[in-house]
Amino acid sequence: MSQPRLVSVGRRAMATVAVAAVALSPVVVATTADAAPDRPAAASDRTPTSDFTVGVRSIDHGLGIVTLAGTGPVGGSIGIAGDVVAPEWTDAGSDGTWSTSVRVRSGERVIRVTSQVTDQSIDVPVDVLYLQPPGMLATVDGIGRKIELDGTGYPDAHFVIKDNGTTVGETDADHDGAWSFTLRGLAFGEHHIEAWQYFDGTHNGGADDVYTISGAAVVQEATASRETERVSLAGRAPAGATLRFSDADGPVLDADGKPLTVRASADTTWSAELPVPEAARFYSVTVTTFDGATELGTTEARVTVPMALTGTAEELADGSVRLAGTGEVGGVVALETESGTPVESADGQPLATTIGRSWELVVPRAVLPDDVVVARQRVNGVEQGALRLILPKLPVRPAPKPDPGAGPGVSTGNHSAAQQAAAGPITVGSAKHLAYTGDDPTMPLSIAGALLALGLGGLAGARLLRRRGAHRG
Numbered sequence: 124m125s126q127p128r129l130v131s132v133g134r135r136a137m138a139t140v141a142v143a144a145v146a147l148s149p150v151v152v153a154t155t156a157d158a159a160p161d162r163p164a165a166a167s168d169r170t171p172t173s174d175f176t177v178g179v180r181s182i183d184h185g186l187g188i189v190t191l192a193g194t195g196p197v198g199g200s201i202g203i204a205g206d207v208v209a210p211e212w213t214d215a216g217s218d219g220t221w222s223t224s225v226r227v228r229s230g231e232r233v234i235r236v237t238s239q240v241t242d243q244s245i246d247v248p249v250d251v252l253y254l255q256p257p258g259m260l261a262t263v264d265g266i267g268r269k270i271e272l273d274g275t276g277y278p279d280a281h282f283v284i285k286d287n288g289t290t291v292g293e294t295d296a297d298h299d300g301a302w303s304f305t306l307r308g309l310a311f312g313e314h315h316i317e318a319w320q321y322f323d324g325t326h327n328g329g330a331d332d333v334y335t336i337s338g339a340a341v342v343q344e345a346t347a348s349r350e351t352e353r354v355s356l357a358g359r360a361p362a363g364a365t366l367r368f369s370d371a372d373g374p375v376l377d378a379d380g381k382p383l384t385v386r387a388s389a390d391t392t393w394s395a396e397l398p399v400p401e402a403a404r405f406y407s408v409t410v411t412t413f414d415g416a417t418e419l420g421t422t423e424a425r426v427t428v429p430m431a432l433t434g435t436a437e438e439l440a441d442g443s444v445r446l447a448g449t450g451e452v453g454g455v456v457a458l459e460t461e462s463g464t465p466v467e468s469a470d471g472q473p474l475a476t477t478i479g480r481s482w483e484l485v486v487p488r489a490v491l492p493d494d495v496v497v498a499r500q501r502v503n504g505v506e507q508g509a510l511r512l513i514l515p516k517l518p519v520r521p522a523p524k525p526d527p528g529a530g531p532g533v534s535t536g537n538h539s540a541a542q543q544a545a546a547g548p549i550t551v552g553s554a555k556h557l558a559y560t561g562d563d564p565t566m567p568l569s570i571a572g573a574l575l576a577l578g579l580g581g582l583a584g585a586r587l588l589r590r591r592g593a594h595r596g
Contacts (some may be wrong), residue, residue, distance in 0.1 A: 191203065205227045281296075317330075448482060467490070
């Protein structure tokens with residue numbers, strides 16, 4: 124799982140604020156001499172004069188306010204008309220400069236500026252835009268205590284970024300209007316982030332939203348293993364933060380019987396191993412993050428615990444063995460020897476089956492180990508516990524006479540290597556029939572007894588006939 128993302132769009136355009144930067148557009152200039160070259164000098168002409176100039180200082184496109192500035196005869200009146208909402212009058216100051224703001228409808232317009240002293244007029248074209256507020260996407264990383272902003276705006280516009288009313292940085296949009304900015308080292312809690320856009324000499328809209336920097340731990344991995352009987356959690360938390368764990372029964376305890384705690388490392392990662400509760404299936408753990416004694420937040424981690432493997436071994440009437448039980452639906456049960464070697468059928472195929480509501484394997488006794496077989500459960504290829512099943516005894520057969528020239532005979536019984544079960548806890552299941560005695564000797568003994576009785580009867584008859592023959596003689 125990568126860092127958590129919280130993406131939000133700036134929810135409103137901000138209200139117009141005072142002009143932060145002044146930049147005059149190209150200035151149109153008309154001198155009084157040029158305006159009336161043939162007019163004789165009058166007393167009024169002896170007042171201080173200045174070239175009559177007009178320029179666009181700024182355009183607030185959202186409100187349709189155009190601010191004009193220029194120069195003219197000192198104290199002389201300046202009239203503003205043309206494509207404006209209402210005519211405007213202003214006077215040049217003692218230094219010959221003047222400025223005023225007028226309302227103009229959106230679109231390409233022309234403003235006519237006239238000096239009432241010289242009777243000169245200058246037409247100023249302006250383009251008031253149908254302006255859309257800038258867009259803003261925020262990626263909040265509460266663990267890293269930063270907010271990454273990516274936005275859109277007017278091409279080459281300048282952006283001022285504020286956090287809770289304080290300016291924290293500035294950036295410029297590129298020629299396509301895209302811009303970005305990252306706020307770092309933020310305090311935990313809410314942050315009102317504003318991005319104010321400036322172009323055409325003034326503030327022209329912006330975007331803002333409120334984001335929360337949470338110190339609550341993020342759980343990126345949550346798995347449970349019947350092989351280890353442990354729940355494994357891992358994720359991110361503020362560096363140096365302490366994490367505590369609890370479930371429906373209260374605090375999760377460590378091996379010493381104390382509440383389990385872990386500490387986030389300098390790179391903000393953490394991991395923890397929790398025991399699987401008895402009979403757990405859908406397990407929920409609350410992870411609480413602390414900065415010293417201050418609680419930063421809680422996170423809920425949920426994990427599905429695979430069902431434990433169960434099984435028995437039963438000898439059938441035909442001498443084969445039925446292995447059956449329950450486990451995780453969709454898992455696979457495979458047979459192994461205690462040393463971990465797969466048990467194969469007579470044709471060399473591994474003995475395995477898929478778990479549905481239950482599992483079952485009927486296997487000829489001859490292909491199984493002498494005493495014990497291990498049934499191992501795998502779910503999505505991951506080992507999830509095993510079961511050690513005691514098998515019925517093999518049929519008893521006469522031992523072959525040793526060949527004096529063949530060297531020592533083959534030993535039987537349990538070898539030390541056979542005692543090493545495969546990794547992981549293995550439970551023991553018992554067989555319903557543990558002994559197999561071979562052929563039943565009752566019939567041969569009965570036949571032998573009958574033959575013996577018949578022989579004895581014949582012998583007695585022969586003796587009787589012999590005595591009668593002797594009498595007659």
